[in-house]
Amino acid sequence: MPTRSARTAWNGSLETGEGQVELSSSKIGTYDVSFPKRASDDANGATSPEELLAAAHSACYAMQFSAVLGGAGGTVEALDVKADVTLGADPAGGFALTSIHLTVRGEVSGIDRDTFLAAATEAKESCPVSKALSGVTITLDAELEHDVS
Numbered sequence: 001m002p003t004r005s006a007r008t009a010w011n012g013s014l015e016t017g018e019g020q021v022e023l024s025s026s027k028i029g030t031y032d033v034s035f036p037k038r039a040s041d042d043a044n045g046a047t048s049p050e051e052l053l054a055a056a057h058s059a060c061y062a063m064q065f066s067a068v069l070g071g072a073g074g075t076v077e078a079l080d081v082k083a084d085v086t087l088g089a090d091p092a093g094g095f096a097l098t099s100i101h102l103t104v105r106g107e108v109s110g111i112d113r114d115t116f117l118a119a120a121t122e123a124k125e126s127c128p129v130s131k132a133l134s135g136v137t138i139t140l141d142a143e144l145e146h147d148v149s
Contacts, residue, residue, distance in 0.1 A: 050085040058083040065123035074111035116144040
């Protein structure tokens with residue numbers, strides 16, 4: 001399996017510095033980062049490690065869920081997956097990821113609601129990014145929008 005890479009160039013202190021994250025493997029972009037924007041409710045044009053983790057988790061979960069649904073006899077028409085990654089204070093000092101919430105809505109034929117929900121939970125547990133982030137509480141809200149069978 002391949003290895004993917006990103007790199008960050010950073011200048012300055014945590015409080016006043018800024019950097020650029022480059023998605024090196026795909027070469028699709030370079031994005032600004034700064035701690036003040038990371039800690040603000042308004043990202044104001046900059047990304048953050050949490051947003052990048054949310055992107056990775058939502059993509060990984062969608063792929064894994066699709067595989068689990070296929071194994072359960074379902075045919076995926078569409079999945080809409082959102083990951084919310086929250087940064088907060090770490091009781092031991094500094095900051096930590098305090099939670100991740102996955103929301104998925106699906107259009108799947110060939111399975112019922114209970115099978116969909118069981119597959120959603122299985123995918124949450126077996127997704128490689130979920131495994132990597134196992135030290136963070138990951139919650140799930142899954143809903144079969146309508147069975148297209």
